[in-house]
Amino acid sequence: xxxxxxxxxxxxxxxxxxxxxxxxxxxxxxxxxxxxxxxxxxxxxxxxxxxxxxxxxxxxxxxxxxxxxxxxxxxxxxxxxxxxxxxxxxxxxxxxxxxxxxxxxxxxxxxxxxxxxxxxxxxxxxxxxxxxxxxxxxxxxxxxxxxxxxxxxxxxxxxxxxxxxxxxxxxxxxxxxxxxxxxxxxxxxxxxxxxxxxxxxxxxxxxxxxxxxxxxxxxxxxxxxxxxxxxxxxxxxxxxxxxxxxxxxxxxxxxxxxxxxxxxxxxxxxxx
Amino acid sequence: xxxxxxxxxxxxxxxxxxxxxxxxxxxxxxxxxxxxxxxxxxxxxxxxxxxxxxxxxxxxxxxxxxxxxxxxxxxxxxxxxxxxxxxxxxxxxxxxxxxxxxxxxxxxxxxxxxxxxxxxxxxxxxxxxxxxxxxxxxxxxxxxxxxxxxxxxxxxxxxxxxxxxxxxxxxxxxxxxxxxxxxxxxxxxxxxxxxxxxxxxxxxxxxxxxxxxxxxxxxxxxxxxxxxxxxxxxxxxxxxxxxxxxxxxxxxxxxxxxxxxxxxxxxxxxxxxxxxxxxxxxxxxxxxxxxxxxxxxxxxx
Numbered sequence: 001x002x003x004x005x006x007x008x009x010x011x012x013x014x015x016x017x018x019x020x021x022x023x024x025x026x027x028x029x030x031x032x033x034x035x036x037x038x039x040x041x042x043x044x045x046x047x048x049x050x051x052x053x054x055x056x057x058x059x060x061x062x063x064x065x066x067x068x069x070x071x072x073x074x075x076x077x078x079x080x081x082x083x084x085x086x087x088x089x090x091x092x093x094x095x096x097x098x099x100x101x102x103x104x105x106x107x108x109x110x111x112x113x114x115x116x117x118x119x120x121x122x123x124x125x126x127x128x129x130x131x132x133x134x135x136x137x138x139x140x141x142x143x144x145x146x147x148x149x150x151x152x153x154x155x156x157x158x159x160x161x162x163x164x165x166x167x168x169x170x171x172x173x174x175x176x177x178x179x180x181x182x183x184x185x186x187x188x189x190x191x192x193x194x195x196x197x198x199x200x201x202x203x204x205x206x207x208x209x210x211x212x213x214x215x216x217x218x219x220x221x222x223x224x225x226x227x228x229x230x231x232x233x234x235x236x237x238x239x240x241x242x243x244x245x246x247x248x249x250x251x252x253x254x255x256x257x258x259x260x261x262x263x264x265x266x267x268x269x270x271x272x
Numbered sequence: 273x274x275x276x277x278x279x280x281x282x283x284x285x286x287x288x289x290x291x292x293x294x295x296x297x298x299x300x301x302x303x304x305x306x307x308x309x310x311x312x313x314x315x316x317x318x319x320x321x322x323x324x325x326x327x328x329x330x331x332x333x334x335x336x337x338x339x340x341x342x343x344x345x346x347x348x349x350x351x352x353x354x355x356x357x358x359x360x361x362x363x364x365x366x367x368x369x370x371x372x373x374x375x376x377x378x379x380x381x382x383x384x385x386x387x388x389x390x391x392x393x394x395x396x397x398x399x400x401x402x403x404x405x406x407x408x409x410x411x412x413x414x415x416x417x418x419x420x421x422x423x424x425x426x427x428x429x430x431x432x433x434x435x436x437x438x439x440x441x442x443x444x445x446x447x448x449x450x451x452x453x454x455x456x457x458x459x460x461x462x463x464x465x466x467x468x469x470x471x472x473x474x475x476x477x478x479x480x481x482x483x484x485x486x487x488x489x490x491x492x493x494x495x496x497x498x499x500x501x502x503x504x505x506x507x508x509x510x511x512x513x514x515x516x517x518x519x520x521x522x523x524x525x526x527x528x529x530x531x532x533x534x535x536x537x538x539x540x541x542x543x544x545x546x547x548x549x550x551x552x553x554x555x556x557x558x559x560x561x562x563x564x565x566x567x568x569x570x571x572x573x
Contacts, residue, residue, distance in 0.1 A: 009370045010399035020396040024385065031384035097381030103344060103374035104440065105366040106397040268346065 017106055021114030029084075029118050039084055040126055043076040044133055050197065051138055058199060060231040065138035069130070070223035071196035074158070076126035078187050078216060081119045081159045085166025086183040089115075091176025094269060102267040112167075119163050123155065140227070147226045150243065154222030157250040161215040164257025171264045190216040200224075201235045208237055215253040222246040285504045286317045292355050297322045297444050297475040298343060304351035305338050305499075312338045314499035315352070320477060322443075325470055327486035327507075328479040330496035331569055336479040337377055339496070340448055343477070344374050357444055370398055373442030373474075375433050377449050387424070387432055388417040391439050398440035411435045411465055427458035431465075438469065445469065447478045451485060463488055483561045497569045511564025519559075523552040 029035055047068065056064040092098050101111060134140040143151055166183070173179035191197065193207045194217035200208065211217040225233070225241035233241050292299040298320040305313040313335045320326045328336050341347040343354065345361035345368075354361055359368045383390060388404060395401035408414045411431040416424060424432060430450060437445060447466075451459045459482075466476065466489050480486055486493050487507040495502040495510070508514050518536035522529055522543065533539045536556050543551050 009367050011366055011370060012397055012399050016396055020393050024389075024393050027389070028384045092381060095381040096376060096378040097383070099346065099378070100374075100376060100380040100436070102346070103369065103372065103376070104394065104397045105370040107366060 011105055014107065014110065017110040018113040021106075021110045022117035025114040025118035026121055028088075029122060035084070035088070039079045039122055040129065043072050043079065043126055044129055046075060047072045047130060047133055048137065056199070058232065058235075060229050062228060062232060063138075065134060066140045066227065067199065067224075068197075069134050069140055069227045070220055071191075073127055073130055073155075073223055074194070074196050074216065074220040075191055076130055077123050077155060077159050077219065078162055078191065080122040080126055081162035082166040082169070083183050083187050084119065084122065085115065085163055086169035086173065087176055087180045089167060089170035090173040090179035093170065093266065094175035096268075099268040115167075116163065119159055123159050127155070143226045150222065151226045154219065154226070154246060154250075157247065157254065158215060158219030158222070161250050161253035161257055162219075164254060164261055165215070168257060168260045168264060171266055187216075190214055191220075193217070194220045195224075196220050199235065200237070212237075212249075215250055218246045218249045222250075285501070286319050288315065288317055290317070292353055293319045294355075294358065295322070296320060296355075297324070297357060298326075298477065299355045300343070300352065301354075302352035303339065303342065303349055303354060305335070305342060305347065306350050312499055313342070313349075316499070316501055318494065318501065318504070320475065322475050323470075323473060324491045325466070325476045325478060325489055327490035327493045328477065328496055329481065329483065329486050329493055329565065330479075331481065334496040334569070335499040336496055337448055340446055340477065340479055344372070344446055345369070370440065371443045373437035373440060373445040375437040375445070375447045375450055377452075379429065379433050380436055383421050386418050386420055387413055387435075390421070390432070391435055394436050395439045400441060402439050402441050404439060407435045407439045410438075410468065412461060426453040427455065427462075430454065431462070434462075434465065438474070442474060444475045444477070447476060449479055449481070451480070451482065459485070483565055487561050495565065495568050502568045507561060510561060511559070511568060513559045513561070513564045516559050516564075519557050520555070521557075522554045528553075 029039075047065070050068060050072075051065045054064045054068075056067065058064075058067050089098075131142065135142065169183050169186075170179055173182055190211070193203055193211040194200070194214070195203055195211075196216070200217075200221070203211065208217075221236065221241065222243060224236075225243060230241075233239065236242070238245075286293070286299075286301065288302060290301065292301055296319040298318065300316055300318040303313050303316040303318075304311065316335075316339060328339065330336050338347065342349050343356050343361055345356075345364045348362060356364070357368065357371055361368075380390075385393065388408065391404035391407060395404050405414070405417075408417055411434055413428060413431055413435060416428060421429065421432065430453070434447070434450060437447070451462050454462060463485070466478075469476065478486075478489065490507060492504060493507050493510055494504045503510060505511075517532040517534050520531045520533060520536055520539055520543070531539065540551075540554070540556065543554070
């Protein structure tokens, strides 16, 4: 305490702070029943509900549950990233959690590392749950070989883009509740026009064009390439899976999201 | 309280234009903060010494929280010069924050974590934190270690906020209205906690609108009214009450009598000589802190 260089106090090791934040974020998510039900269980209910009601034959031996796997996993990833981030970060901003953290030497980066760990854990849990239900209840065919790799990079890139967008939306919202009221319809509309709940070629052409601006469409399309036989690629707008474009658009959204996050993020409500 | 005719302590407050005090924990010159066309803090000068407990008193809207949040680095100032532990808060980095403890008026937010988990997490942000269990003991929350935040009472919740504020072993602790909503018992316990922190050498800036709290805890008190410091003094000398005339009251011939006197002892001796036994209903009083405080902020209400 005496002459121990008072002007340069030591800092906690970054790795330890990141680990703490990851632990905190996982506990915050998995202990809150509402968020677990809303984010984790809702896609499963969708799968079971729509799977029981809808009965398409998409040709090439593909039934609705097989087609819907890509869609419902898209919805799961969007829920775990876009909706989860927008709603909970807005809540943490309006209840003072962020302001309180800002008064500590915790580096801002560690906060976001914690959020990424949360999104990863929730997304993986959702996907595993959906695959289990898909296989056990509907006997869907799991991806094989290189499709797993596509599955991984499309999911990670899509989740990253949606996480960043969710953080931006959280800043635009006035509080947690208004974030929820804003982002939930946005996510649903994006999912509808992106062919999450029905074959994409049944979406009107001009809506397809609108959807093509946003990342959800490309996430769903990339995942369709994983779960559907290549024969069905002919029903995509370009007549192919366009995996290169999927990577490009999702990557661009990541960059745009990162720039917007850095420009807009706030640790407290605007000064009154 | 036997304050032997407390000498008027020179309020040794910095004057406008004085240089910043490099030895002070907090040094403020000409601080201005505006919201739109309303001036919340209007040219404030203040030094707070290391190791001191300084209480900022004032009615709601006087600028207490605004001032404190500028010092904490949460708000940008519109004018003036500020140093907190030698650093300009507008440029305070993580090493600067590592030396502060901040208890916000609004508390630390909602959480699914237990009291102990919150403290352990907060402690990990600091290089040399206090032991979370010792801090729980210090704030009297050991029995609530496993409870989630929202199951705590208002007073326990506030003690958790304080625990989070001190677990990083701060050299300077900000407490913004820490006991609002406490019952008298909880407030006494909290005061004991603050005194034990003082004994550990922590400098504290406390805002409150409880006069008894300022009087019980603070080495010096600053009264903030309309964004300006009306006075800075030790609590016993605030408003000149240490040397104010004493007010003697008694009952004589069935009539309530009052006299102001600078020599109450002599006055009472005379009075006693006029009565065979006890002087009926005798009281001798100095103006209370509340009397002088209300006079100081009087123009507001």
